[in-house]
Amino acid sequence: MPIRFEHVSHTYSAGTPYEYKALKDVNLEIEEGKITAVIGMTGSGKSTLVQHLNALLLPEEGKIEILDRTITAGEKPKNLKSLRGDVGLVFQFPEYQLFEETVIKDVAFGPKNFGVPESEAVERAKKALAMVGLEPDKFERSPLELSGGQKRRVAIAGILAMDPKVLVLDEPTAGLDPLGTVSMMSLFSKLNREMHKTILIVTHDMEQVFKYCDRVVVVENGSIRAHMSVAHFFSDSSFCKEMNILPPSLIRMKDLLREAGFEIDDRIHDIDGLASSVARQVKQHG
Amino acid sequence: MGNITLGRYIPLDSPIHKMDPRAKIMGMLLMLVAIFFPAGWIGYAILFAAAACAIILAKLSPTFIWKAMKPMLYMLVFLLVINTFFLKTGTPLFTIGSFTMYSDAIFQTLYIAVRLLLMVMITTTLTATTKPLDMTLGIEDLLKPFGKIGVPYHEIAMLISIALRFIPDLIDETQRIIKAQESRGVDLKEGKFTERVMAILSLIVPLFVSAFQRAEDLANAMEARGYAPGEERTRYKVLKMEGRDYILLIVCAALLAGMIWLSMRS
Numbered sequence: 001m002p003i004r005f006e007h008v009s010h011t012y013s014a015g016t017p018y019e020y021k022a023l024k025d026v027n028l029e030i031e032e033g034k035i036t037a038v039i040g041m042t043g044s045g046k047s048t049l050v051q052h053l054n055a056l057l058l059p060e061e062g063k064i065e066i067l068d069r070t071i072t073a074g075e076k077p078k079n080l081k082s083l084r085g086d087v088g089l090v091f092q093f094p095e096y097q098l099f100e101e102t103v104i105k106d107v108a109f110g111p112k113n114f115g116v117p118e119s120e121a122v123e124r125a126k127k128a129l130a131m132v133g134l135e136p137d138k139f140e141r142s143p144l145e146l147s148g149g150q151k152r153r154v155a156i157a158g159i160l161a162m163d164p165k166v167l168v169l170d171e172p173t174a175g176l177d178p179l180g181t182v183s184m185m186s187l188f189s190k191l192n193r194e195m196h197k198t199i200l201i202v203t204h205d206m207e208q209v210f211k212y213c214d215r216v217v218v219v220e221n222g223s224i225r226a227h228m229s230v231a232h233f234f235s236d237s238s239f240c241k242e243m244n245i246l247p248p249s250l251i252r253m254k255d256l257l258r259e260a261g262f263e264i265d266d267r268i269h270d271i272d273g274l275a276s277s278v279a280r281q282v283k284q285h286g
Numbered sequence: 287m288g289n290i291t292l293g294r295y296i297p298l299d300s301p302i303h304k305m306d307p308r309a310k311i312m313g314m315l316l317m318l319v320a321i322f323f324p325a326g327w328i329g330y331a332i333l334f335a336a337a338a339c340a341i342i343l344a345k346l347s348p349t350f351i352w353k354a355m356k357p358m359l360y361m362l363v364f365l366l367v368i369n370t371f372f373l374k375t376g377t378p379l380f381t382i383g384s385f386t387m388y389s390d391a392i393f394q395t396l397y398i399a400v401r402l403l404l405m406v407m408i409t410t411t412l413t414a415t416t417k418p419l420d421m422t423l424g425i426e427d428l429l430k431p432f433g434k435i436g437v438p439y440h441e442i443a444m445l446i447s448i449a450l451r452f453i454p455d456l457i458d459e460t461q462r463i464i465k466a467q468e469s470r471g472v473d474l475k476e477g478k479f480t481e482r483v484m485a486i487l488s489l490i491v492p493l494f495v496s497a498f499q500r501a502e503d504l505a506n507a508m509e510a511r512g513y514a515p516g517e518e519r520t521r522y523k524v525l526k527m528e529g530r531d532y533i534l535l536i537v538c539a540a541l542l543a544g545m546i547w548l549s550m551r552s
């Protein structure tokens with residue numbers, strides 16, 4: 001069953017002079033078992049949108065269907081806790097949520113809250129920390145002594161250890177080093193492939209969208225501007241131009257080659273394929 | 287929890303917003319002193335009317351004041367409970383078993399509630415209509431005469447303004463941390479005692495960490511821009527008292543005098 005938003009709107013600080021309508025009549029269907037990218041300019045409402053998925057924010061109007069549950073505007077959501085266990089949300093800048101004495105305890109905190117016994121929670125925590133690539137010698141350190149990037153990994157592990165069915169990540173790689181970014185994104189991709197997790201990633205990085213995601217949702221000014229497959233979205237640079245997005249380098253490269261008179265197939269989606277196609281044409285016309 | 291309004295500046299265009307911060311601060315102090323005179327219900331009715339006028343003039347909505355007042359309600363309920371158990375004067379109202387409720391318990395609580403409401407109305411009007419920066423300038427100017435006897439007025443003013451500046455930030459930060467921990471299954475409303483303690487801890491620790499981090503960042507940013515306390519500095523904005531500022535002061539002083547008179551008469 002897909003995740004469905006129906007006519008969802010959300011207003012911050014309603015009834016005060018700071019009132020701000022951050023989501024307007026959002027209709028959206030997110031397929032299960034896929035990786036969906038949520039993109040859009042700063043302040044467009046991406047974080048607001050994804051915080052509805054585990055009922056941290058409740059819709060002002062409309063309803064949301066997720067994992068056999070329905071969240072309806074104006075109603076108190078039922079089984080909130082089980083929803084939050086099933087939908088793991090990693091916040092933008094999650095490093096500020098660490099508080100336990102040791103890294104391992106902090107990661108085990110989530111599963112313990114959802115009733116996992118202590119020993120199993122610690123096991124899960126170790127596994128999750130290994131997944132995010134934190135060295136075992138840091139497990140017993142205080143999370144506050146870690147670097148920013150290491151804290152980020154611990155925070156992400158804290159959600160992974162809960163073993164949620166749906167994983168929502170709000171800019172998980174912002175501020176990570178390039179290698180760390182690649183390994184983090186590969187991890188999400190692996191979780192999706194091998195454990196069939198539904199994954200939503202909020203990101204500003206089009207290379208990531210292009211390389212790791214199946215679907216893309218474009219948020220603009222509180223509304224859904226577009227929702228389509230990544231392949232379709234990047235088939236040429238016209239969508240990107242329309243939405244003021246700088247396309248990934250491969251797409252730009254394809255554009256340049258086309259301008260230079262090469263025949264480039266829309267289906268080429270990696271640099272090797274592009275290189276061999278160009279090489280072939282050069283040889284033919286050589 | 288959402289949308290705590292206490293201490294927040296509301297950018298509107300009103301005569302109160304335009305007033306000199308020194309006049310507003312002095313006016314507030316006069317009014318706060320006035321509240322503490324036991325002037326009886328008539329006195330409080332007058333003060334309430336005055337505060338309400340100020341709020342209307344400032345174009346603030348009553349819901350805004352109500353929201354600022356809301357956190358105090360818990361305190362009042364607590365107070366009512368304490369009072370019902372310990373205040374055994376006045377007329378007995380009703381009896382349940384061996385327990386009798388006396389009228390003074392209700393009156394005392396109501397009395398404090400009214401004072402608290404007035405205080406919230408007045409202080410909120412000040413903070414909502416005065417930019418933190420103007421507030422600092424005002425406080426600094428008002429404290430300046432005490433500089434001669436060694437009061438570090440500039441530092442005090444800076445301290446207060448930074449505190450005011452950070453209240454909304456810390457509130458936002460708290461809400462962010464609450465959300466992050468709720469995502470990890472923290473339940474702030476229910477649960478066993480040990481779970482509740484953990485829940486509170488999971489908020490307080492990150493909040494302190496981020497508050498200290500902010501303080502350090504701010505200190506570094508200020509030093510990087512050459513701030514040194516005690517140094518002579520010029521001002522970008524020069525405060526000037528105008529007719530309406532004097533009117534405000536006169537009105538507030540008159541109210542205080544009125545309250546003193548009323549309380550002496552009774």
Ligand SMILES: Nc1ncnc2c1ncn2[C@@H]1O[C@H](COP(=O)(O)OP(=O)(O)OP(=O)(O)O)[C@@H](O)[C@H]1O
Pocket residue numbers: 012013018020022040041042043044045046047048049092
């Ligand atoms: N707690 C809040 N109170 C009032 N307004 C808010 C609040 N949180 C966000 N907003 C406003 O709602 C809008 C959408 O915010 P949101 O955080 O969803 O943006 P975003 O797309 O995630 O941006 P970014 O890419 O910078 O993370 C912004 O204009 C923001 O100013």
Ligand SMILES: [Mg+2]
Pocket residue numbers: 046047048092170
């Ligand atoms: Mg965001």
